[in-house]
Amino acid sequence: MSKKECVRCGGCKALCPTYREDANEAMSARGRAVLLKKFSRGEIKPSKTLSDRIFSCVLCGACSRLCPLGINITDTIYKGRNNLRGFTKRRIFCFGLMLGFQKRYAVFKLLKVLEGINRTFPIYKIRPFKPLRDIDIRLAGSPLRDGVSIFRAVRPKGRVALFAGCATNFLYPYTGKALINGLNSINYDAILPAVEVCCGAPLRGLGFEKEAARLAEKNIRAFKKLNVEAIISLCPTCIHLIKNEYKGLIGDGMDIAMEASQFFSSKLKEGGNGLKDFRLQSRAPKLNIVSANRLSPLSVIYHAPCHSIYNLDAGSEAIQILKSIGFNIIDVERGCCGFGGTFRFLNQRLSEDILNRRIGEYRKADMIVTACPGCIFQLRTKIRDKRVVHIAEVINEALG
Ligand code: SF4
Numbered sequence: 567m568s569k570k571e572c573v574r575c576g577g578c579k580a581l582c583p584t585y586r587e588d589a590n591e592a593m594s595a596r597g598r599a600v601l602l603k604k605f606s607r608g609e610i611k612p613s614k615t616l617s618d619r620i621f622s623c624v625l626c627g628a629c630s631r632l633c634p635l636g637i638n639i640t641d642t643i644y645k646g647r648n649n650l651r652g653f654t655k656r657r658i659f660c661f662g663l664m665l666g667f668q669k670r671y672a673v674f675k676l677l678k679v680l681e682g683i684n685r686t687f688p689i690y691k692i693r694p695f696k697p698l699r700d701i702d703i704r705l706a707g708s709p710l711r712d713g714v715s716i717f718r719a720v721r722p723k724g725r726v727a728l729f730a731g732c733a734t735n736f737l738y739p740y741t742g743k744a745l746i747n748g749l750n751s752i753n754y755d756a757i758l759p760a761v762e763v764c765c766g767a768p769l770r771g772l773g774f775e776k777e778a779a780r781l782a783e784k785n786i787r788a789f790k791k792l793n794v795e796a797i798i799s800l801c802p803t804c805i806h807l808i809k810n811e812y813k814g815l816i817g818d819g820m821d822i823a824m825e826a827s828q829f830f831s832s833k834l835k836e837g838g839n840g841l842k843d844f845r846l847q848s849r850a851p852k853l854n855i856v857s858a859n860r861l862s863p864l865s866v867i868y869h870a871p872c873h874s875i876y877n878l879d880a881g882s883e884a885i886q887i888l889k890s891i892g893f894n895i896i897d898v899e900r901g902c903c904g905f906g907g908t909f910r911f912l913n914q915r916l917s918e919d920i921l922n923r924r925i926g927e928y929r930k931a932d933m934i935v936t937a938c939p940g941c942i943f944q945l946r947t948k949i950r951d952k953r954v955v956h957i958a959e960v961i962n963e964a965l966g
Pocket residue numbers: 571572573574575576577578579595596599632633634635636637639
């Protein structure tokens with residue numbers, strides 16, 4: 567725990583999504599901070615109950631942002647998980663995930679084979695394969711990143727690297743392709759380095775701090791060699807790790823890591839065009855994102871991912887871009903969707919409860935736009951009758 571002493575004001579509870587669903591002090595940010603303080607002093611022993619409280623946090627980061635004393639509660643929770651991982655309810659599953667995130671391509675191939683078998687013979691109903699049914703992940707046909715790739719613009723004026731991240735790479739590679747097209751169309755080369763590994767967030771979230779640090783070192787070594795203006799990822803959690811958390815984990819990070827909307831917004835401003843490139847009127851016939859009758863702009867809700875808001879100060883750029891395109895933006899209360907990476911798979915019911923709180927309002931919109939593949943995954947489990955898309959797809963479509 568941080569050297570600053572918690573004064574128990576409760577400020578950190580205000581936006582805690584787990585506390586909103588379960589009004590139990592131990593399910594709040596303050597409750598977890600107090601439990602971990604007692605644990606670090608040896609006043610309470612490690613146990614399954616303590617572990618459940620600490621592993622039921624979404625790791626959204628709202629509490630650390632809200633604490634008036636600047637206490638980094640999420641960091642305390644990560645450290646607590648490192649000490650308590652032997653007491654988690656699904657230890658073997660967590661251990662399997664930890665190994666899987668370190669051998670992503672081998673796991674991808676294995677899962678593709680199992681997926682194929684399951685289509686003809688439903689093996690996911692059999693006990694050892696049941697977790698795969700619970701996870702309910704549909705993998706892409708092939709990953710986005712397959713060897714070293716440089717996607718060149720016709721008249722390049724700069725180059726950026728893409729940090730694909732696990733979800734974009736294996737679930738939604740088309741969003742990565744949209745980003746590459748968008749970058750090329752504003753005259754940027756895009757590099758996908760072959761040596762990228764998982765950012766380490768899932769491992770760290772599961773309490774495997776050392777293993778996460780090893781991945782961080784590999785990524786930093788690989789990306790620091792590239793002579794690029796920015797590192798862009800479609801996942802705010804990956805960016806948060808690379809930019810902020812690696813500094814604590816391995817003493818090094820990369821400040822040039824950013825979200826796609828932050829990069830596009832800054833480039834279009836620099837170019838003196840403002841955001842007029844994204845005008846709906848002139849581009850409407852080419853877009854896949856106007857209303858069916860093409861007479862009125864779509865109503866859009868921008869779902870701001872937690873790590874965008876609390877750790878990257880991002881989100882306003884995306885909304886500005888959407889407004890410039892001409893969408894009718896519906897303002898909604900900001901809040902977590904309940905994904906939280908491995909949180910969703912370890913706390914399925916709580917994850918759904920958090921999501922259900924958002925869904926009612928989201929039904930008012932024609933389309934939901936967000937900036938995180940995890941949020942896309944989560945929102946699509948309940949919203950099946952409208953598009954739930956990444957801002958990079960919208961930018962690409964708007965740029966034509
Ligand atoms: S906001 Fe900070 S000081 Fe207040 S209860 Fe939470 S951790 Fe303690």
